[in-house]
Amino acid sequence: MYKYAIEIFYSEEDEGYIAVAPELPGCSAFGDTEEEALKEIKIAIDLWLETAEKDGREIPKPTGKELLRTVVEELATFGKACSKRASAQ
Numbered sequence: 001m002y003k004y005a006i007e008i009f010y011s012e013e014d015e016g017y018i019a020v021a022p023e024l025p026g027c028s029a030f031g032d033t034e035e036e037a038l039k040e041i042k043i044a045i046d047l048w049l050e051t052a053e054k055d056g057r058e059i060p061k062p063t064g065k066e067l068l069r070t071v072v073e074e075l076a077t078f079g080k081a082c083s084k085r086a087s088a089q
Contacts, residue, residue, distance in 0.1 A: 004045055004062045008037050023060050024048045 008019045019041035021027040027048040031037030052059050
């Protein structure tokens with residue numbers, strides 16, 4: 001299996017974790033936990049590559065960097081709350 005970058009972030013709107021493979025346009029997955037989102041994006045990557053090959057589309061080469069980046073919205077929210085609190089004092 002190729003090593004494509006994966007990003008996982010929490011979506012309050014969806015109330016779960018979204019995983020994307022930025023090097024593969026439109027390749028994304030959802031999970032109730034980060035682990036589930038990671039499992040699902042690996043399946044989505046395999047299906048994306050299989051479909052692209054069947055359709056004769058060009059398959060992007062991975063950057064060569066195996067990357068798993070988790071961006072958790074709670075940390076951003078926490079940072080904003082701290083900034084507001086500091087400003088209020």
